[in-house]
Amino acid sequence: MRLSDVQGDVQIDRRTGQGFEKAFLNLPVTQGMKIRTGNSGRAELEFEDSSSLRLTPGTVIEIAQLSLRDSGGKISEVHLQEGTAYVNFLGSKDDELTVTFVRHQVSLNHAAHLRIDVGDTDAAVAVFKGDATLEGPAGTTQIESKHTAAIDLLDNDRQKVSKNIEEEPFDSWDKQQNQYDELYAAKSQSVYSPYAYGNSDLNYYGNFFNVTGYGMLWQPFFIGAGWDPFMNGAWAFNPGFGYGWVSGYPWGWTPYHYGSWVYLPAYGWAWQPGGAWMGYNTVPVLVNAPSGYLAPRSPLLPGQRIIVSNRGPMPTSPARSMSRIEIRNNSAGLGIPRGSVKNLDQLSQTVQQRGFATTRVATPAASWHGGFYESSARSGGWNGGAVATPGRSSGGHVSAPSHH
DSSP: OEEEEEESSEEEEOSSSSOEEEOOTTOBOOTTOEEEEOTTOEEEEEOTTSOEEEEOTTOEEEEEEEEEOTTSOEEEEEEEEEEEEEEEEOOOTTOEEEEEETTEEEEESSOEEEEEEEOSSEEEEEEEESOEEEEETTEEEEEOTTEEEEEETTTTTEEEEESOOOOOTTHHHHHHHHHHHHHHHTTOOGGGOSSOTTHHHHHHHEEEEEETTTEEEEEESSOOTTOOTTSEEEEEEETTTEEEEEEOSTTOSGGGTSSEEEEETTTEEEEEOOSOOOOSSOOOOEESOOTTOOOEEOOOOOSSOEEEEEOSOOOBOGGGOTTEEEEETTOTTTTOOTTOSSOHHHHHHHHHHHSEEEEEOSSOGGGOOOTTOOEETTTTEEOTTOOOOOOGGGTOOOOOOEEO
């Protein structure tokens, strides 16, 4: 799994012995990790087949199981300790997802879209699409589409199914994210990656093109000759794997775990699909790097650290307007909320010509906290380039990455 969207106060316990640390975009999520959102926090986790789990403020989950069947089917189990989670399960062949909460569990083995709420005295499972099986002390219940199962946790876990779904404040956010995935995943070129996750972001934030001798390549929008793929990101230590590069770019998942980065004088840096999936411990594969280019190298520092590097342009919010952002060249999509700006390819041309462009966003810039930046609602703008550093539990160590 990966953290595919991080907004506001989101923390993660990566089982490094450091407790909860600040979570950030594109961080790999493995079995046993815990994620919690604060009062202003939201997060999305994306599975390999592009199924998603979205967490609203005040939610705590644990990734209880991520395993494979002999057939290749995936068995995933998530424990929802408190709060609200939206599940969009695509139901790939032989895959199974179980969400447990209190003394209950919801089991899915085919496509379904639902919301699970867990409070102190009650819980509810609302099914928007498909159906789901609810099991608990009071028995097993099949919940059909457009139905809600309410559970009284103080009355012997009594279940009551009603033929309606009460609307909640974050339903619109969940719906927008589903629409984004459906729209841009539909344009996906299935040959460029062995896994589906991250595809929507590649199709929104950049484009594919064919180069003789190299085949199909991909580049993000809003880049120039001075951009390189490792300007924004972090080295994150994971027990059993060592350090892995985590990109700060909103599209920065697949191109850093698969394929290679190629430098072409006429185009600059571009991503070339191919090879084997590199998993967590990613070592950059570079082709035709310019003379004198310093490729990033895994740190030699001991300990369970997160080492952050931000060397690229920052997104800014001009004129105290959180509904408009200024996009600068070589920002490569930083600060643009998913699906919030139309025709990024055309806007990218303007940015290349002028060096910057100001545009309106459908989602206020203040709600975007991906990568390693945070906006400042009080000042009406971005926080001036401050790095969103790990908390004290991670040692607070921040430096540029090591180089050859």
